[in-house]
Amino acid sequence: MAKFDPKTKYDIVPDMINIEDFNRYPEEFVVRPPYQRKTVWSRRKQQDLLDSLFRRFYVPRIVLREVRLSDDRAVKEVIDGQQRITTVQNFFADKLPLPNSLNDLNPKLPGRRYSQLPVDVRKFVNRLSYQADIVKGIADPMNPAHQEVATEIFWRLQQGESLNYMEEAHSKLSSLVRNFVVKYADDQRFNYDKYEPIDKNQDKHNFFVLLKRKNDRMQHLALLVRFLLIEKETRIVDIRNADVVEYIESEIQQDGIGNYDLEEKVYAKHVLQNLNLFYDIFKDDPSVQNGDPIPELRIEYFIMSVYLLLRHLRTYYVFDKTEEELFRDFVVTFHERWSNARQTDRDILLFSNSRQQSAGEIEVRDRIIRQAFFEFADQHNHKMLTKDRRRAFNEAERIKIYRRDEGLCQVCLAENKPEKEAQVSWSEYQADHVIPHAKGGATDIANAQLLCRYHNQQKGARLPTS
Numbered sequence: 454m455a456k457f458d459p460k461t462k463y464d465i466v467p468d469m470i471n472i473e474d475f476n477r478y479p480e481e482f483v484v485r486p487p488y489q490r491k492t493v494w495s496r497r498k499q500q501d502l503l504d505s506l507f508r509r510f511y512v513p514r515i516v517l518r519e520v521r522l523s524d525d526r527a528v529k530e531v532i533d534g535q536q537r538i539t540t541v542q543n544f545f546a547d548k549l550p551l552p553n554s555l556n557d558l559n560p561k562l563p564g565r566r567y568s569q570l571p572v573d574v575r576k577f578v579n580r581l582s583y584q585a586d587i588v589k590g591i592a593d594p595m596n597p598a599h600q601e602v603a604t605e606i607f608w609r610l611q612q613g614e615s616l617n618y619m620e621e622a623h624s625k626l627s628s629l630v631r632n633f634v635v636k637y638a639d640d641q642r643f644n645y646d647k648y649e650p651i652d653k654n655q656d657k658h659n660f661f662v663l664l665k666r667k668n669d670r671m672q673h674l675a676l677l678v679r680f681l682l683i684e685k686e687t688r689i690v691d692i693r694n695a696d697v698v699e700y701i702e703s704e705i706q707q708d709g710i711g712n713y714d715l716e717e718k719v720y721a722k723h724v725l726q727n728l729n730l731f732y733d734i735f736k737d738d739p740s741v742q743n744g745d746p747i748p749e750l751r752i753e754y755f756i757m758s759v760y761l762l763l764r765h766l767r768t769y770y771v772f773d774k775t776e777e778e779l780f781r782d783f784v785v786t787f788h789e790r791w792s793n794a795r796q797t798d799r800d801i802l803l804f805s806n807s808r809q810q811s812a813g814e815i816e817v818r819d820r821i822i823r824q825a826f827f828e829f830a831d832q833h834n835h836k837m838l839t840k841d842r843r844r845a846f847n848e849a850e851r852i853k854i855y856r857r858d859e860g861l862c863q864v865c866l867a868e869n870k871p872e873k874e875a876q877v878s879w880s881e882y883q884a885d886h887v888i889p890h891a892k893g894g895a896t897d898i899a900n901a902q903l904l905c906r907y908h909n910q911q912k913g914a915r916l917p918t919s
């Protein structure tokens with residue numbers, strides 16, 4: 454009978470790494486892999502490690518994965534041991550003094566930094582090493598299967614630290630949804646071309662600075678997935694945790710690692726437009742000006758309902774500066790009513806009791822907040838104008854306008870240009886809304902005029918939303 458010998462997915466090669474190497478050749482080590490988040494040990498914890506090193510106590514083995522960047526270039530990715538490595542790097546960089554606990558070993562040690570140590574002690578430090586296990590055979594950074602195994606090893610080493618649903622989904626490196634939400638909602642990213650972590654993500658959307666809501670357990674990423682889900686279905690759907698995970702997994706692609714194609718989709722663009730508008734509305738708020746979030750935007754289900762209201766309004770109604778101000782005032786007023794809910798305020802009680810992320814409960818909240826908004830608009834004597842749902846003139850209308858205006862640019866004529874110069878050929882001609890569509894102008898030939906390309910562009914520059 455043949456020997457029982459299950460096939461392995463990778464090999465482990467034991468090694469010893471001089472701790473000085475982490476300081477002298479930092480580029481050889483990728484301290485934070487793409488599936489991992491940045492964590493920082495307290496100074497106390499870092500000094501405890503220095504204490505152990507100086508006493509030559511046992512320090513657990515670090516786990517490194519060999520990652521091959523090209524035929525002659527490889528790096529070691531830190532699957533486990535991020536803090537043990539950054540601690541010694543900090544020590545060599547003189548950022549970390551030795552702890553008082555080392556007093557009994559030698560009274561000259563406490564408080565000293567690396568460069569302040571006598572030569573013999575520095576020599577001792579330079580000879581210290583970490584025991585390491587090197588993972589080999591899963592070295593291709595663009596191979597989803599290899600990244601998956603590395604992620605799996607990482608998880609299994611996170612003893613006792615349970616990851617939540619979003620943290621687990623975050624490590625699906627080949628999901629296009631995952632990549633989109635990391636780009637626009639995470640604090641940190643990863644550069645696959647250079648194969649190195651980016652600690653500050655410059656692409657994170659400003660919308661998130663408005664929220665009085667932490668991102669330590671990836672709350673911002675989860676919120677953005679929920680926005681995407683609704684936009685993708687163009688209606689309110691279930692956006693519970695399980696739906697978030699299912700959606701992220703449904704967009705896993707073979708060439709998904711480092712792939713940002715999702716942002717080309719119309720629904721993803723709509724989400725970003727909603728976030729842009731949301732940010733524009735609140736960016737001048739005194740809190741934001743002081744670098745603080747908006748106190749009203751703290752609870753996820755409340756944020757979700759406010760977001761959905763804005764999305765609805767900008768889709769169906771004329772939404773300009775006046776409406777933006779009205780909206781901002783409404784959010785503050787509605788929040789006040791919500792946080793001081795009286796037993797007699799049945800709508801608000803219903804709103805608060807429907808805080809789940811199921812389609813049914815979101816719709817209940819949506820109706821209540823919308824009704825409240827339109828009542829608020831009435832109280833402020835503001836009439837919300839509906840947009841004509843159809844934006845473009847159809848072929849028959851375009852012909853009618855061209856014939857009615859006799860192929861002449863109406864602005865050129867108004868500028869007293871001779872007819873010869875105002876003449877616009879059919880292929881050059883633009884049918885223009887006199888009252889812009891975004892301002893409630895109807896798509897109707899009574900609200901149309903013929904423009905030359907030049908005047909159409911000029912109008913477009915002045916009124917970007919026409």
Ligand SMILES: [Zn+2]
Pocket residue numbers: 862863864865866875904905906907908
């Ligand atoms: Zn013209």
